[in-house]
Amino acid sequence: MATISIDGVSRWFGNVVAVNDITMQIGPGVTGLLGPNGAGKSTLIHMMSGFLAPSAGSVTLDGQPIWRNQQVYRQIGLVPERESMYDFLTGWQFVLANAELHGLPDPGAAATRALATVEMEHAQDRRTGTYSKGMKQRVKMASALVHDPAVLLLDEPFNGMDPRQRLHLMELLRRFGADGRTVLFSSHILEEVEQLARHIEVVVAGRHAASGDFRRIRRLMTDRPHRYLVRSSDDRALAAALIADGSTAGIELDGQEKALRVQAVDFHRFTRLLPRVAHEAGIRLYTVSPADESLESVFSYLVTS
Amino acid sequence: MNPTVARLTVRGLLGRRRGVLLLVVPVLLLLLSVLVRASNGQDHDIAVDVLGTLALGTLVPLLGLIAGTGAISTEIDDGSIVYLLAKPQPRWKIIVTKLAVAVGCTTVFAALPTFLAGLILYGTTDGLAAGYGLGALVAGAAYSALFLLLGVATRHAVVVGLMYSLIWESLVGNFVHGARTLSIQQWGLSLAKAVADPGVIAADVSLPVAVPLLVVVTLGATAFAAVRLAGLTLAGEE
Structure with a gap:
């Protein structure tokens, strides 16, 4: 069981405030981070994944600070939004390299297992540069899962996926949530978030706009x-x-x-x-x-x- | 050293046509040396000119720039560095591994060709080839460390690196002698002078100055690069 705590966190770039005094807890299960483009979702995820220091406040995983703390990556699996991922490697080589970098005892077995989880064995010997967007997304997933992390962070994972790939990924994330993992994904599409996430955090213009059960969020949105x-x-x-x-x-x-x-x-x-x-x-x-x-x-x- | 990081770095450096580029420049130097030797015979002044200006003065900084920045800045630019950094790996280990790959690269593609060019131009006489070879090796390592740091610290690593090498070392160093004290090229030359027979190679910076500076710059740049990498920030892409 792992919980990410965001406590009074702000982040500004120069005099632009990207995240404005947000406090939230991300616990086990699937949480959707919902907000329009430019709302600060990526900034939040970057802070949760240790690639950005909060300007104020703290971001911790079970009490441990995430910024400048490499040991947290034993528990965090990260699926970044950007696509580049060593295009010259095959899917298998890429996932294997990730397993090795985690220092796993049997990286080969871990890579095999992760690729099977995302059902990408059929294309694992092709270079990732030749993959479609959905395939890249799945191999990125495999690389994030390879060390069996308690926390999975996904930045706009459904972007550019076709409906079938979307369903498959949703099913996968649902399963991880049911396993008791802490799964957080960002999206700007309400329907996407509400299909998958029990719990929704809404961020608008850098501020925490709403938090709760998807029914509550839906009601807030439809009752206007x-x-x-x-x-x-x-x-x-x-x-x-x-x-x-x-x-x-x-x-x-x-x-x-x-x-x-x-x-x-x-x-x-x-x-x-x-x-x-x-x-x-x-x-x-x-x-x-x-x-x-x-x-x-x-x-x-x-x-x- | 981390073998996985090394493997990824080597493939990133030598793939994508960069490998060919890395090979073209030293091959040109060797071809030129053969031509020069064939037309002029064993000529000390010409050999020193070719090795000092083309090998140590151009090939080595160029290779150091390509290998040093290329070992990391491509990954930082395209964001794939995330896959290295989202791992429980000490940052200094990643930097040291990448530095080792860059140094290996400058050794194979710059120092070794410099030595070979020396042999072609001047044989083993007076230790000239060995001197320039060693000078190129050490300067290549220092360039690699400095340019690797630039690769981590700035998105304009190649431009800044070129400015250092072209404007500071070549242009300013040519007119202002004091500037040569802070020139990796001159430190390498100082080492070359020490290795070759006395009076064969001239250097402006004395060995007791050059060696500590080489060590400080190489180690300092490496340490600073590790610190910068540990605090690497991904700006919001929104």
């Missing part, structure tokens, strides 16, 4: 007022029918855009209501587009609430 732009064959009639329901807080007839601006309160109810109401009133829907669904706006809502 949603805005939609709707175009239909009869905007005025549709507006009248919609405002009668409690899931809609306000409707504006936008004469310039020739559209309705709808503010929904109850996201799920509204999405079910809209097509039904339109159908019953014989109105055809031309456009239904969320007006503020960008990640940044979803997240900034979380920060201000």
Whole structure:
């Protein structure tokens, strides 16, 4: 059982604050680090993996400082975001080198086991430079697992993976979490995080915006007022029918855009209501587009609430 | 020394066409030596000129630069150094291993060719070839250590290294004699002078100055590189 403690941690680069006074604990199981690009997720992971010193506060693994402490790597497996990994080596040579660098008693057996875990034996004799993005990701995983670490840190592991590879990696991480390992991965996609992580930490603009069970985070995100732009064959009639329901807080007839601006309160109810109401009133829907669904706006809502 | 680090470093250094480049320069020196010897016979002044300017003055710093920075800066640039550093390995061990590879590289591709060029140009007469060979060996080691440090300390290692070697050692050293005291090339020359027969090679820096400086620079750069590597920071890629 291993726990990473981030205690009052800030990190600034010059006068840019990348991480602003964050305190969180990452314990056994799968934790998702969620936030838009540039929120400070990578900075946090770099500090957790000992490649960046916190400007203030402390980052520890079971009480041991991580910065400038090579011994922590006996317990940490790291899957970096960047792809370069000694392109001239084959997958097997690469994982074997990692096993040797860990000083394992039987590096060959460890490399074989790690490559089998990520199901990459079929390509282990090809140079990693020839691998697809998903294959590289899996071999990086194998290199991080080779010493059977208690902690696994993954920076945007699903980036560029196809759906099948994504599912496979999710299954793998889920298994590690169930084994009692501490697994932390970062992502900017809510759906990805909520499929996999029991526990979610949300970081926005360097600040710790929310923390908790994925249901709680989901609720925080879906309970905010949603805005939609709707175009239909009869905007005025549709507006009248919609405002009668409690899931809609306000409707504006936008004469310039020739559209309705709808503010929904109850996201799920509204999405079910809209097509039904339109159908019953014989109105055809031309456009239904969320007006503020960008990640940044979803997240900034979380920060201000 | 860590055999895995050594293996990765050697493959990184000699692969990717750099191996060919490393071989081209010394081969050119040897070809030139053969030509010079064939057209001029055994000529002391020409031999000293070729060995001092081309071998010790150009080939050795060039190889030191390629091997010293190449042993680590590529990995730092592309981020693959993470796989070396996220391991329970002492940082000094990684640096010492990489230094050993770089020194081996300058020995094979610079010091040995310098010695061979000396033999071609001047035979074993007066210990000239042995002197320049040893000077190149020691200077190569010092260059490797210095440029390895640059590789860890700055992202512009090659530029800074070239500036030291071209501007300080060659240009400034040519006009300002005092600058030669702080020149690896001159320290190597001082050693070459000591090994060769008296009066064969001229050097501006005396041996009692050159040897301590060589030792201090080589060890100091290595130690500092290890410290810098232990605190290597990966900037946020976001």
